[in-house]
Amino acid sequence: MENWNQETIENFRKDLLAWYDQEGRAHLPWRENTDPYRVLVSELMLQQTRVDTVITYFNRFMTALPTVQALANAPEEQVLKLWEGLGYYSRARNLHQAAKVVAFDLKGAWPESYDDLLSLPGVGPYTAAAVASIAFNQAVPAIDGNFFRVFSRLLKIDDDIAKPKTRRVFYDAVAPIVDPKRPGDFNQAIMDLGTSYMKTNDPDTLHSPVVKYNAAFRDGVEDQYPVKSKKKKPILQRFQALVLYNEKGDLLYEQRPDSGLLAGFWTLPLRPIDSIEDLQGEQLTIKAVTHVFSHRKWEVWPVKVEQVEKLTHNQRFLSPAEQEAMALPKLQHKLLKNLKEQHDVSK
């Protein structure tokens, strides 16, 4: 691992920020100003999610709920509808809760320190540092995937970034490098660098504004950084999805448990099966609806059933209008599309 002296650190800050001022992504909607609410909403949305995907969601969210008070007073259904399709839905619920804490418990007085921000729901080490540095000018490193990638290469840090304890190694190495005068810009410059000249695949390191500080490139081993162990592949699970319409033509839905995958969302009633041999009703499709989550791959077979025993407390018939008004997970949208296609074919 490289160890920079004070002169190198100061030169690095200067070169990085000069580049950021010229070529940084100043146009990103959440960089319009440093209102902590805007920063928090954007950071929660950006967790494990691409910038291109977030932009549309962010603009729509801020138009609908422009202030932390507006979010705090909004019904959860509205928050989830605005989040529909973004995934990792606990982020939306945590953001909602965090807004309530700020607006109600703290009466609008934002926590400004890293430690206080960390206590908000959905705010972990990265997000606390991002908000503290961008909105409140605190000199803390916002260590995300970009940060790991950029500094693993610059400093030749060999620790596996998939391991939790590695965060501490990076923190110790880079905390002295963060520019105390412009910490928010420093962190955002690293992110911009990490998605451009120093991106994951096919980086353009030679033309990077900080190429002269890149120890891995200097030693011709840049492709070995960052060191990251592999994830396990998703486990396959099969289900049958019960399809039942009532006399009004409304479709039977079932609410998922309030914890676990797609917690609290309404979908067709899903029943695990071992194989296609176990389907209980009339098989509606030749091909299954498949959906890949981060850790699971689902194969879902829609089957037409004549009735269910008796509506349980978590089952309801929903009209098309009701279905459209509520937030539904991607899997359910795929199932609906599949049903519509089967219906069209049969006509």
Added chain:
DNA sequence: AATACGTGGGT
């Protein structure tokens, strides 16, 4: 520490 937690895009 290891795992759960969504979705879309690139190769």
Added chain:
DNA sequence: TACCCAAGTAT
């Protein structure tokens, strides 16, 4: 196709 990635957090 299958796999990996993309501004992580909670438990």
